[in-house]
Amino acid sequence: MSGLWSRFSLIFKAKASKALDRAENPNETLDYSYEQQLQQLQNVKRGIADVTTAKKRLELQYTSMQQQVDKLDGQARDALKANREDLAREALTRKAAVQAQLQDIMTQGQQLEAQQQKLIEGERTLSSKVEAFRTQKEVIKAQYSAAEAQVRISEAATGIGEHMQDVGLAIDRAKDKTQQMQARANAVEELSASGALDDFTSTGDDIDRQLQQISQSGQVDDELAKMKAELGPGGEAPKQLEGDAKEEEAPPS
Amino acid sequence: MIVRLLGEGQFEVDNGLIGQLNELDEEIGRAVEAGDERGLWDGLAALAEIVRENGRRLSDEELTPSDAVIPPEDLSLDEARELLADDGFIPDPVAT
Numbered sequence: 001m002s003g004l005w006s007r008f009s010l011i012f013k014a015k016a017s018k019a020l021d022r023a024e025n026p027n028e029t030l031d032y033s034y035e036q037q038l039q040q041l042q043n044v045k046r047g048i049a050d051v052t053t054a055k056k057r058l059e060l061q062y063t064s065m066q067q068q069v070d071k072l073d074g075q076a077r078d079a080l081k082a083n084r085e086d087l088a089r090e091a092l093t094r095k096a097a098v099q100a101q102l103q104d105i106m107t108q109g110q111q112l113e114a115q116q117q118k119l120i121e122g123e124r125t126l127s128s129k130v131e132a133f134r135t136q137k138e139v140i141k142a143q144y145s146a147a148e149a150q151v152r153i154s155e156a157a158t159g160i161g162e163h164m165q166d167v168g169l170a171i172d173r174a175k176d177k178t179q180q181m182q183a184r185a186n187a188v189e190e191l192s193a194s195g196a197l198d199d200f201t202s203t204g205d206d207i208d209r210q211l212q213q214i215s216q217s218g219q220v221d222d223e224l225a226k227m228k229a230e231l232g233p234g235g236e237a238p239k240q241l242e243g244d245a246k247e248e249e250a251p252p253s
Numbered sequence: 254m255i256v257r258l259l260g261e262g263q264f265e266v267d268n269g270l271i272g273q274l275n276e277l278d279e280e281i282g283r284a285v286e287a288g289d290e291r292g293l294w295d296g297l298a299a300l301a302e303i304v305r306e307n308g309r310r311l312s313d314e315e316l317t318p319s320d321a322v323i324p325p326e327d328l329s330l331d332e333a334r335e336l337l338a339d340d341g342f343i344p345d346p347v348a349t
Contacts, residue, residue, distance in 0.1 A: 132316060136316065159317045169260075170260045
């Protein structure tokens, strides 16, 4: 049995025994272990709070991404009214890209939600285990010889240490995931906040590639046709363009 | 044998299942070598399923170390390689 899982358990055991080696006699080990556990429990609680905060920040970002989708939609309409179908196409292409990313990020957000529930459950179990250890350590102190006590403590402390590492690992993974999502959301925000008409061929990132794919897929054509139909034939006077819409008239390089 | 499903908890499973679990473990190793992420996930899910189905969940008051630990089902290939690369951790936990 030399695969993934045996490795994991051995890593846990190595770490727990290292911590215990520091104390000499059973009573010392017991109290030291318990103190460590309380401290680590605090770390776990802080870690979960961090994940929760990061997730809330991400939720705010969904909202602002949704606003950008609306803004790009408005820009496309303005461009069409000004008979600038090329600009409308670009705006819609970006809108589709932002929408695709937004959907993806929201799906990941739901997965994160499930992980967060597991973290909370893991923390609850950990609290119970630490409490059980507190009770057991008094029993061990009172009833066992030094040698027996050492073995029992080592078992119990390793068991708890393992659970700590488990929850700790889950927290780290959830944090990583949140950061990755955050980075993606930021990239999308930058893209769409720069307006529909800036040069986006020069950035050459994932989103650009997606933009190309989407514009080839016909989705934009469909939407453009729909928008044209809504706006009626023979676009309006360019007068309608104002504010930032005017800046859009600079030709894309 | 006590098995921990990471992120989920510990289960006591019958030693008779070790053979079956080991087979899956080897399949997972091959999937990782082949860069087959789908295979890795399927394998981990199958391992976890056997443990959940056949195991008794330990209560919160039981403070026992695990004999084996099964990584989370969404372990990435990179994470798996990191674990497998560490050749220092090969001893057989069944012997303990």
